[in-house]
Amino acid sequence: MENGSDYNQTITFSISSENEAETRNILRQVYDALLEKGYNPINQLAGYILSEDPTYITNHKNARALIRKIDRNELLNAMIRGYLGI
Numbered sequence: 043m044e045n046g047s048d049y050n051q052t053i054t055f056s057i058s059s060e061n062e063a064e065t066r067n068i069l070r071q072v073y074d075a076l077l078e079k080g081y082n083p084i085n086q087l088a089g090y091i092l093s094e095d096p097t098y099i100t101n102h103k104n105a106r107a108l109i110r111k112i113d114r115n116e117l118l119n120a121m122i123r124g125y126l127g128i
Contacts (some may be wrong), residue, residue: 068109069087069120071103074103075103076099088097094114096109096110
């Protein structure tokens with residue numbers, strides 16, 4: 043790595059889970075809106091998470107504005123915890 047960084051060191055990453063219920067609620071609303079419009083919600087959400095391009099999310103039911111309320115890192119954190127069941 044540049045600037046004298048060492049690849050052998052682990053960088054810690056931490057975010058708060060205070061808004062997990064709100065994040066889950068928003069994600070469910072966005073999922074439902076995508077499904078109602080005939081999109082594959084998983085693919086669309088993955089595209090949004092990877093690119094942070096809001097056009098992957100429909101405007102239907104204000105879903106695009108809702109998803110932008112969630113910090114992408116918080117969203118990833120919540121999804122990984124959910125996937126692992128922790």
